[in-house]
Structure formats: structure tokens, C-alpha cells
Amino acid sequence: MTDTTTSTTPSTQDAAADLVARSNRLGADPRNTNYAGGNTSAKGTRTDPVTGEPVELLWVKGSGGDLGTLTEKNLAVLRLDRLRALVGVYPGVEREDEMVAAFDYCLHGKGGAAPSIDTAMHGLVGAEHVDHLHPDSGIALATAADGEALTAECFGDRVAWVPWRRPGFQLGLDIAAVREANPQAIGCILGGHGITAWGATSEEVEARSLEIIRTAEEFVAARTARLAEAGEHPFGAERDGYGALPADERRAKAARLAPVVRGIASHDAPQVGHFTDSGEVLDLLAREKLGPLAELGTSCPDHFLRTKVKPLVVDLPATATVEEITARLTELHEAYRADYAGYYERNADDASPAMRGADPAIVLVPGVGMFSFGKNKQTARVAGEFYVNAINVMRGAEAISTYAPIDEAEKFRIEYWALEEAKLQRMPAPKALATRVALVTGAGSGIGKAIAERLAAEGACVVVADIDLEGAKRVAEQLGGPDVAVAVRADVTSEDDVAALVDEAALAFGGVDLVVNNAGLSISKPLLETTGKDWDLQHDVMAKGSFLVAREAARAMIAQRMGGDIVYIASKNALFAGPNNIAYSATKADQAHQVRLLAAELGEHGIRVNGVNPDGVVRGSGIFAGGWGAKRAAVYGVPEEELGAYYAQRTLLKREVLPEHVAAAVFALTGPDLSQTTGLHVPVDSGVAAAFLR
Structure with a gap:
């Protein structure tokens, strides 16, 4: 068993505040992590109010929330001695989900956020401060076909490689073991997932996180520039007729298509939509690799939980009419639903939650842009942002190698994870007009x-x-x-x-x-x-x-x-x-x-x-305030300020409206x-x- 009990040095009373400030800085820049993606932590010593003795604690971003807007109430606070003791009772990877409930028995005090699935990563890694982030550049390396070799080429031995494993207790043990085996390393690339960095101080881990992200960005940028010099593009050549329409024409066409696409995305449950025609989106839609890359789907768990495993792609040029696209969408939607049902049936077992719906969350229309959908506007917008993240990842992976996301069985294990289903079931009931x-x-x-x-x-x-x-x-x-x-x-x-x-x-x-x-x-x-x-x-x-x-x-x-x-x-x-x-x-x-x-x-x-x-x-009425009130008051022979009361007295209920x-x-x-x-x-x-x- 790996020794994960490296001691921490006592922290100041500002440990939580320092952690929040670091998290906000990292989360404010979308190059560092996607919305709501990743988590951060700090370890330190406080006095136990019961025993008066020092106790080692872990402050870690709890389940849900976003690093950019994190506050202290979004942190989970756990006793490190109890968290580390879980290693001795860990029943193995087949039952690792049981450990999430065990985290509750490690909490210190009351209040705070519920511990997330990544708590083990932070508690078991023997470093005072840990950042786990989802930068596009890091995920490009993590999803490249030869990601391990490219990580070594990019970072030398300064950043280690951790093969894909679903987030959980075992991944925490894996990372702890990698750090111990690579004392020179400042962090690691998590295959198919993201990055993790560690440090002795908050300043050090933040600097190391940024070093990994920026170094990966430079590595990808250099390879992209090399392709450009050779007249090539990570997404292949632009196809004739698939380039972006002029802005006014593009948005007019999107407005006509949006209700049609929304109806398709709402076959199983009503959805709110969002439209994106950013340069990244339009570039992918114009390229020859659009179909194959879209079919491979997204990889990072944060991506496909919000975008579904893959989008619906309209296979018509930008010159197609709204009527032609509408007719084709009907055919493609039927095929998409059948394909998604097949994905579910191939991977589900008796313990799997019921299929949540077979409609697309992302619809791509060449020359026009991307329509994304969710249960509310924020969810729809964020789904679109995540697919832009996925586009950046695919472009980076194709620039340095070949995009090779985790296989569909692993995607299914996360999309239909019992813990994810439990989180969905805990969400409050929608309001009466939700999605309208x-x-x-x-x-x-x-x-x-x-x-x-x-x-x-x-x-x-x-x-x-x-x-x-x-x-x-x-x-x-x-x-x-x-x-x-x-x-x-x-x-x-x-x-x-x-x-x-x-x-x-x-x-x-x-x-x-x-x-x-x-x-x-x-x-x-x-x-x-x-x-x-x-x-x-x-x-x-x-x-x-x-x-x-x-x-x-x-x-x-x-x-x-x-x-x-x-x-x-x-x-x-x-x-x-x-x-x-x-x-x-x-x-x-x-x-x-x-x-x-x-x-x-x-x-x-x-x-x-x-x-x-x-x-x-009368009260609060724009019409009455605009002169109508004075004129009606004159008709009835009452002061304008008494008009509402006058109207009320002539009614059966004697109440003002x-x-x-x-x-x-x-x-x-x-x-x-x-x-x-x-x-x-x-x-x-x-x-x-x-x-x-x-």
C-alpha cells in the first residue's frame, strides 16, 4: 500500500481564504479550466475545539460550483487522519463508489459543501496544496493517441503521466503513488481527463499549475504553426460550400432554424436553446474532419456530461436552404435517436439508471453555427461553452497527434454513473414555467x-x-x-x-x-x-x-x-x-x-x-402615468390621486386592481x-x- 501520510506544516488561519483567492484567480481565465471544472485544496492545522489539540484538516472545493466564483461556503472541510484511514478499509475499485459516503464521516465541524468525488485525490496526495484543472491544452495532450510519449516530450520528467481512470478513490491512490515515485515532478497529465499539480505553498502550486498549462499551450501552438507552414490545418482542408456565411445572413438563417432545432432537441423533454457562431465553431464546421471528429465525441467527463457523447451534425453545405435543412434534420434526428438508444443498450446493465432521453444536446449546422440545449438558459449556454472546449481539445490533439478520446463504455460509465444519477435526483423540482x-x-x-x-x-x-x-x-x-x-x-x-x-x-x-x-x-x-x-x-x-x-x-x-x-x-x-x-x-x-x-x-x-x-x-400603470389617468379623473370628477380608489368603490369587491x-x-x-x-x-x-x- 502506498504511504500517503506525508505530514503537513501548520497553516495560518487564512488557509481557506488563500485557497478561495487562488481558486478565483485560476477560474477567472478560461484557458485554465472550463466552467465548473476541476477543484483545488489546501491542508493545514487547526485547534480541535473539543480536545484543544491540533488537528490536520483538508479544505477542498466541494461538489458542484465553479472555481471562478468559489466562496468559503463552497469548501468541504475534512479531518486528514480520518480521510487517510479510509485507505485501510478501501474495498477495491469495484466498490470505490462506496467511499463517497464515507467522506461524510471525515467532515470537521458543521456546514460547508458536500465532498466531491475528487476528494481522495486531494487528501491522499502528499502535498500541502493541490490543483486539479481541465485546461483545453492539457486535455489535448491527455486525449492524444500517444499522449504519454508527448507528455514526456513536452515536459521531460517534470510532469508525469497517469493513465485514464474514472474519477474516484482509486484515481486518488494512483496519483499519490505517481507523485511518490516521481519526486521531481510538479504534477501530472491525467489520460483523457485533465491535469493535477501540487506544491508546498499556495503560491507554488498555482505557479506550477500555470506552468503546466502554458507549457502545453506553447507545445500545441508550435505544432499548429508547423502545420500551417506546410499549408495544413489540424481539422483538414476547408470544404467547398461549407464556409461561414456572412454574419447578417448567418444569424438570419439561424433565427429561422432555431425553433426547428429546438423542437427536435425537445422531443423527450422541453429544452431551452443557445446559439453560438464563434470562430472556433465555424472553422470546425467548414473542415473535412468535422464528421469523423464529431463521431468520436468528447472525452473529458465535464464535457460529455453536458454535451452528450456526440453532437448531431447536419451534413449539408452552407448553401442549403432552410427548407432543405429542416427536412434533413428530421431524418438525422431519427438516426441520432436510434444511435443513442444503441449506445445505451450496448453498455447498460441491470443496475444502470433508465435512459434519460435520446435527443441531441448539440446540433451543428455548417456555415451557420452551433445550437446547444439544456433545462434552462445557463445550462444550454454552458453546454455550448463545453463543446467549444471540446473543439479546442480536438484541434490541439490533431495538431500534435491524433485525437483519441476514451471509449464509449467508459463514457457510459460516467454518463450513467449511479453517483451522477443520485446528484440529478437531489436537484430541486423545476418551477411551473421552467424551459418556457x-x-x-x-x-x-x-x-x-x-x-x-x-x-x-x-x-x-x-x-x-x-x-x-x-x-x-x-x-x-x-x-x-x-x-x-x-x-x-x-x-x-x-x-x-x-x-x-x-x-x-x-x-x-x-x-x-x-x-x-x-x-x-x-x-x-x-x-x-x-x-x-x-x-x-x-x-x-x-x-x-x-x-x-x-x-x-x-x-x-x-x-x-x-x-x-x-x-x-x-x-x-x-x-x-x-x-x-x-x-x-x-x-x-x-x-x-x-x-x-x-x-x-x-x-x-x-x-x-x-x-x-x-x-x-392605476398604480404602477404606464398608461395612467402617461396622461390617461388625469383625463379619466377629469371625466369622473375626482382628483387624479384618488382615481384608483374611485375605481375600486364602483366594483363589487371594493378592491383596487x-x-x-x-x-x-x-x-x-x-x-x-x-x-x-x-x-x-x-x-x-x-x-x-x-x-x-x-
């Missing part, structure tokens, strides 16, 4: 803002549309930024603006599932004072605008084949003949009838169309409880008998 993409017009203020806030709180991704871009940006930022909400300027009276709005939803989140036609205004005038301009403006914004938004959104929803919801924010005035507002009330009646017409027309596509009829929403009440009705119509309802108008007016629906 909502588009709300007039969302920069008032009722629209309240609706956007409620839909985001229920788990939806939100496109905040408003003619006031700055207002829309403020709302989107308040909702959580681009992983939750994006702001788009849109004049709903413009066909071009509305088409661009739906395109932006497709590029940001993959498509659209839920539309709220809320944009509006009101001009309160009696008939004889109402001008043609007054009439046209209100009908253009609300009647025509709602029609344009519903039409373009319906195109995307039909392409997705995932159903959808369209909600019109109409008004009590659609039914009730109030004084001095003929243009407003007439256009609201138009909107109300659009609900009925579209519910009848779009039902065959699973698209539900409903309406909300508010009344008396607020924007959040309208938002609650929108959620009720689009959430899971009214899934069989379409063509309905919900009054939110505290009870106006004259506006009762018949």
Missing part, C-alpha cells in the same frame, strides 16, 4: 413589467420587449440578466420590428412558447374630439400590433411543434361602454375578438389563445392548471357587473 420562453410586449414598465417579473419568477426565460429600450434593459437586468431575460426594442406597429423581435427570441433562447400582447396606450377623448390620428395610433399599436406579434410568434411555435400560449391583455372596455374613449374601447374589442379567432385557428397546433380583461389599474393582479391572471392561464383552456377571457376588475361575460 416568454415574450412580453410593453414590458419596460407597468403591467408588462409585472407580467415579466411573474413569469421569470415562475421559471420562464423572458424577452422584455418595449419601444423604450432603456426601460426594457432595466427590467431585463432586474430579472437576472441574459441567462434569464433579454431586452429588445420593438415598435409593434412595424412588421420588420416584430419579425426581428421573434428572431431575437429564437437566437437568445431557441424560440418562443408564451406571448403576452400587452403593449398599449390610450387617448381619452369624446367622439367629436377624436381625430383620425388618435384612432389610427391606438388601432396600430393594440389591434395591428397584437396581430403582427401573434402571427410571427405563431410561425415559430408551429415550427417548434411544442404548442404554446398567446395571451392578450385586453380590457373591461372591450365589453363595457364607458364614456369618452371610443378609439381605445373599439381597439380593445378588436383584441378580444382576435382571441376567439386565433383560439379557433391555432388549436390544431396545440397553441392556446386567451385574454385578460383588466380595469382600473394592481399590475401584479393582471400578472397573476397571465400565469394562471399559461401555467399547468388550465392546460385545457383556450378562447377564455379572464376579468381582473374586482367585479364590474356591466362587463360580465355572457
